[in-house]
Amino acid sequence: MNSKILLLNKHKGTTSNNQLQKLKKALGQSKAGFSGTLDPLASGVLPIFFDNSTKLIQYVREESKIYRVKAILGITTNTLDICGEVKTIKNYKSHQHLTNKIIEEAINSCIGEFKYKLPKFSAIKIDGKKSYELARSNKNFEQKERISSIKSIEIIDIRKLSFEMIVKCSPGTYIRSLVDSIGQTLTIGATVTKLERIQSGPFLKKDSYSLSRILDDNFEYYDLKKLFKTFKISERSIKRLILLRNYKKVNIADIFNDSVSGSDLKNSVLRDNLNQFLLKTSNENMIFVSNSYDEGLGYLYSKIKII
8 A cells, every 4th residue: 555644854955845756766656745845944844645645635634833943133034044145134233122021022922813924935826936936036026915823932042143932833824924023023133044843733743754764764654543533344345435436425324334343334423423534444445534514513425535
């Protein structure tokens, strides 16, 4: 079975896609994708989905992400990180009025609803083209706005010229923009010097593997059963599903009558109002099921994906 998930500990200085292509080649995979790209400067956990597991990306719940970020004060760049072209530099005297308390207040002021303009150097598409491509070509364009949720900030260190913090935020948050906003609040500017993703939804950095370990075959794939409730099912029922002409609207009650983990599958699904789950046979064949319910939580139908 090639439908697997691998947690890569991406190292800084390269793109997420560069790492993806190396893994595809090393592991002999023709189809792969990742969840939540990381900037070249950034390191940390990057979930890689292989083969049919790419169908699961949209269903994986990533209610929050956690980053450890270090920033330098008094410098701004066009990319909002240290890799970019320097726009402004404030001299040391401009920092003299700053106290730890002032910096701490500026950081904490971002907790909650955070509204900002997306960085020009980002993968967001504008009129069909990636924003960073337009920026590199010196094209003038209006930056899109986004509202993110900054759920918490733990300040690790504050110094005269820098600060370090751990940020828990909603998916899609640009930490570079958060740091830039803090710099604007302090009126001297700030830019990211180090960024590490330590959690991406259910995926943790401590469970990830460096590219070198993976190339040395010293790793384990992520267990799909950690993501979705899993039921055992017979090969007969799997075959019945595969013979269906349309996987988009399947009636669980009509298809599954096998005994599953000591209870009837359809009753378990309907009683617990499960939104998504996995069906797995003794031969490791798997099917992903996504259920739809009406407003009164009445079961309507299921969408089926062969994993």
